[in-house]
Amino acid sequence: MPVKVNSQLPAVKLLEADNIFVMDETRAAQxxxxxxxxxxxxxMPRKMVTETQLLALLSNTPLQINVDFLHMRTHQSKNITQNHLDTFYKSFDDIKTEYYDGMIVTGAPVENLAFEAVDxxxxxxxxxDWSRTHVYSTLHICWGAQAGLYARYGIPKHPLAQKLWGVYHQTVENPKHVLFRxxxxxxxxxxxRSTETLASDLPHDxxxxxxxxxxxxxLVVKKNLREIYSFGHLEYDRMTLDFEYQRDKAELGEEVVPxxxxxxxxxxxxxxxxxxxxxxxxxxNWLNYAVYQETLYDLHELAKYDYFNL
Incomplete structure (x- = not known):
């Protein structure tokens, strides 16, 4: 998939080195x-790493995609320069009149805080709330999934006895579903993560x-595929858990191996x-079946109807 982003984004050179096609603005315009x-x-705190991980995964179909990155204006990022944010990111004020086929909400290392305590x-x-009338399908990841379920439905997260950390076996419950095709x-x-969402708390639909x-x-979904919640980190690259292990070992003295x-x-x-x-x-599958084949050709139509609940 040709992914269209700012050609100066550092992730572009990393992706090109791995033979992943990223289209610049000039070619896309043609x-x-x-x-x-x-x-x-x-x-995520390591924003450049997450950019590269997600762009690599969004580049695997023949579709052309324009990707915008959004940061929180009300949060001071510690692991990225302000110049990077100013150059490659937008704020909500910049995009609130725009419409999107899809949105990804990443995880964040704040799960031990109450949702309302996150700055x-x-x-x-x-x-x-804005996404209800401005985004067709939203993919929430890890804490982003818990945050989405809490914001939309009041579903709580529950603390685990010990951190769930590593690579875990998953069983496909519905092998005929398009997302698992x-x-x-x-x-x-x-x-x-150190918290979980319970199946018994999920809405009936x-x-x-x-x-x-x-x-x-x-992985759980609203049946109309407008909302998708992934509690794992399929986007992680080979070394992400290793970074977390080395970080915790250095900062906290913890040597719990994933x-x-x-x-x-x-x-x-x-x-x-x-x-x-x-x-x-x-x-x-998400891009093809939940976004491309279902989204409206004229995204402005999202504002006219509550497609969120269809």
Whole structure:
């Protein structure tokens, strides 16, 4: 998929080195097609890493996509320069009159806080409300999934006895669902969280698509595919959990090794990448079946009807 972004974004050179096609603005302007518009609400602290991970996964179909990155104006980011945010990111004020085919809300390392205690909660809540009439399909990831369910339905998150951290087995509950088209019966996905959402709390018009014996809910969707909630991190690259392990070891003195991640649970060895094909297929299925084949040609029509509840 030709992903159209600012050609100066550092992630572009990394993706091109891996033979992932990223289209610059000049070439995109010469193509007479309706480009899909995707908004990424990037709440992760290492924003450049997350940019690269998501762009790699959004680049796996023949569709052309224009990607905008959004940051929280009410939060001071510590791991990225203000120049990077000013150059490559937009604020809600910049895009609130725009319409998007799809939106991704990432995770964030704030799950041990009450939702209302997160400094950008009101702003994020406003964005989620806005998406009802300005976005066709939204994919929520990890804390972003918990935040979406709480903001929209008041569904709480529940603390786990210990952090769920590693690569976990997931079972496809509905292999005929379009989001799991091409999947095997089982797959693995990274998880990194200290809280969970319970199946018993979900609204009646939701469907559980995958579940893990140890990880619990994996992927749930509203049946009209306007809302998709992934409680794992399929977007993580090979070294993300290793970074978290090394960080916690240095900052907290914790040496809890992520489950089923390093060969023989030995953190001196290179982590095994076991979820790449599932991640690529899932993001392609979301773009194809939940966005491209269902979205309105004229996105302004979203404002006229409550498509969110259709």
């Amino acid at each position: 193509q007479d097609i309706r480009t899909l518009k995707i908004l990424v609400v990037n709440l 950008y909660w009101d702003e994020l809540h406003q964005i989620l 091409g999947f095997d019966d089982d797959f693995v996905a990274p998880h990194s 939701f469907e559980i698509l995958s579940y893990g014996e140890r990880s619990g809910l994996s 489950d089923a991640y390093y060969p023989n649970d030995d953190p001196t060895q290179k982590p095994r990448m076991t979820w790449s094909s599932a991640a690529s297929l899932f993001f392609s």
